[in-house]
Amino acid sequence: MDKKLLIKKAFEAREKAYVPYSGYHVGACVLTGRGKTYTGCNIESASYTPTICAERTAIAKAVSEGERDIKAIAITGDSEWTYPCGVCRQVIREFGKDILVIIAKSQEEYREYTLDELLPNSFGPEDLD
Ligand code: THU
Numbered sequence: 001m002d003k004k005l006l007i008k009k010a011f012e013a014r015e016k017a018y019v020p021y022s023g024y025h026v027g028a029c030v031l032t033g034r035g036k037t038y039t040g041c042n043i044e045s046a047s048y049t050p051t052i053c054a055e056r057t058a059i060a061k062a063v064s065e066g067e068r069d070i071k072a073i074a075i076t077g078d079s080e081w082t083y084p085c086g087v088c089r090q091v092i093r094e095f096g097k098d099i100l101v102i103i104a105k106s107q108e109e110y111r112e113y114t115l116d117e118l119l120p121n122s123f124g125p126e127d128l129d
Pocket residue numbers: 019022024025026041042043044051052053054055083084085088
């Protein structure tokens with residue numbers, strides 16, 4: 001897995017963030033089992049609540065292209081370290097507990113977690129079996 005490339009793509013996606021209200025830019029890049037990547041940025045709305053986070057934009061792009069086998073997601077935002085919000089953690093969880101979450105400060109400096117570490121004892125699709 002080319003983590004540095006995923007991070008680079010997340011940084012490029014961050015530049016596309018549409019954030020007229022918060023001014024806070026976030027970019028994400030998903031890697032699938034087939035080796036494909038899908039990027040996303042946050043997109044805000046004048047009525048606020050329809051705002052979508054970068055992570056969910058990237059996941060929606062992957063899944064809507066038929067890619068559910070998500071292996072990793074790299075995230076970068078305007079904080080030194082930008083961690084995914086609770087809603088995004090739950091959405092990532094839908095596609096696996098072992099997904100690697102890369103929180104990137106730069107291509108050289110990043111932290112790695114499994115989704116399970118970021119959202120322990122989670123509720124997921126198996127609970128509805
Ligand atoms: N945001 C993300 O894109 N991802 C997160 O995980 C945290 C928050 C966005 C939503 C909103 O556009 C801005 O950051 C400020 O909350």
